[in-house]
Amino acid sequence: MKKYYIGVDIGGTSFKIGLVREDGTIINKMSYFVKNSAKQEEMIIELAHKILDFIKVNEIPLDNIVGVGIGCPGSINSKLGVCDYSNNLKWYDLKIVEILNKYINLPIKITNDANAATLGEYKFGVGKNYQNAIMLTLGTGVGGGVIINGKLYEGNDGKGAELGHSVIKLNGRKCTCGRKGCIEAYASASALAKEARSIVNKHKESSLYLVKDHLTGRIIFEHANKGDKVANIIIDKYCYYLKEAILNYCNIFRPDLIILGGGLSAQKEVLLSHIVPCMEKEHYGFSNTPKVELKCAELGNDAGIIGAASLLM
């Protein structure tokens, strides 16, 4: 009897469902757009039906499926299976596992989406063969995941590993979490775009000036790669912030590996060529410390599905 897993990647606009083998291979996947107008409980009931249909279409007997793993954005209580709050989805105190279990008679586990991506990269992506790993997902926010001795560390009620919400600048930029100066306010893709907008406005000579109303992380990196000076100054500054955050996590966890994920991790060459030499130069602030590898995620958009499925492995 072969073992299969269902991995669900909940996003702000679409939900993805995947059928995953024990070796992390996705056999089949589907996605659908969600109606944001729907009631939150109805969205979960719809998800239950989509999962059941998906299993049926793939002709896998329920007995061969180990369970359903879910990665969900926001503040997740993994012990109770509840999404306490999700900003993007406007969910509040949503008992996801309890509702799904009314329709699906399988073990169901849920975690924060950054945790799921971390687990996916750790088990089947760039993190294979390491023991302790940290992941920072650089997107709209900065998510975090922590692997300690090969296991996901979630903290009390699954509320730990909020690696983006650690202050690196006392009384600094306002963060979405209410504090001031968090890593997220400096190292997220949104923070990069925001800082770029304020700088580009003063630099008509920059090639970014023409696209200043549509700045994204990707565009800024593109212009920097093409040699625009202002874009390069912006990227240098961004990499400095990110490097300081990374060095903090070197000292706190001294892991074997730090993984950069999320949208900006596609800028692998630029990020690594900027940050790795600084890490080596500063030697993480200590002499005689073991090397921490820095790598970019490699599972891309599949990390969520694979990581969610891994929750059951």
Place this chain on the structure above:
Amino acid sequence: MKKYYIGVDIGGTSFKIGLVREDGTIINKMSYFVKNSAKQEEMIIELAHKILDFIKVNEIPLDNIVGVGIGCPGSINSKLGVCDYSNNLKWYDLKIVEILNKYINLPIKITNDANAATLGEYKFGVGKNYQNAIMLTLGTGVGGGVIINGKLYEGNDGKGAELGHSVIKLNGRKCTCGRKGCIEAYASASALAKEARSIVNKHKESSLYLVKDHLTGRIIFEHANKGDKVANIIIDKYCYYLKEAILNYCNIFRPDLIILGGGLSAQKEVLLSHIVPCMEKEHYGFSNTPKVELKCAELGNDAGIIGAASLLM
């Protein structure tokens, strides 16, 4: 056959040796001053003889002793049993476990002194009955210890948990580690005294002005308790820095407990009355997050011996 443990607490000026029972009780202890003029290897050979003499005096057969645990300041490679570097002791690449094992035929383990104190408090002090705990030792520096699922987490080669060497102020105060803006540069007892000196010099009306050349953390807290306004401003500022550091570790680890240790933890009432309400008010930056308890260490000077002995338990 009763089981006993030897705990060794290596300090900058004196070494302590304790005979510890399985329940964490110290049956007997001794300490001796070290000659800083001695060669580093000779200091360890002397320690070996002191341990053997201590065991003999206590009339415990070697068979009844499980092993020797050591807490040592500085950068320790716990895997290899080596002190890579200790600033206070001027040790460099000192193979402590290898040398001791030439004289003592027992299992010997070593860790950083803050790790040892954390383990002691966790197993037999204020941390009993918790699962995940973080400790910050507030002394000359800021040391750190991390307990994950009941076990000491040391990071690669024992070089993790340097919780004092995480930047909270980008480009801030110079830290002993070479970086700028580390927690240690704001929340250590030395940082407190240094900041106080610069403030008090401008405030002749403060009761601290008369003792401005002998300022220590304890003295500043004493004057604040007696109502000196300037001393209270200094303490408020110090507590703000410490609170921000604590909130960072709430978000990173979401532990059940954060323990404050080191010399300044004797100021329990003031520290807790300042910081706990802020933690509750800021809710760690998130709604719906589980409470993190904040407590001061309770084993006092014995935490080092007990924690070191715990390495073998």
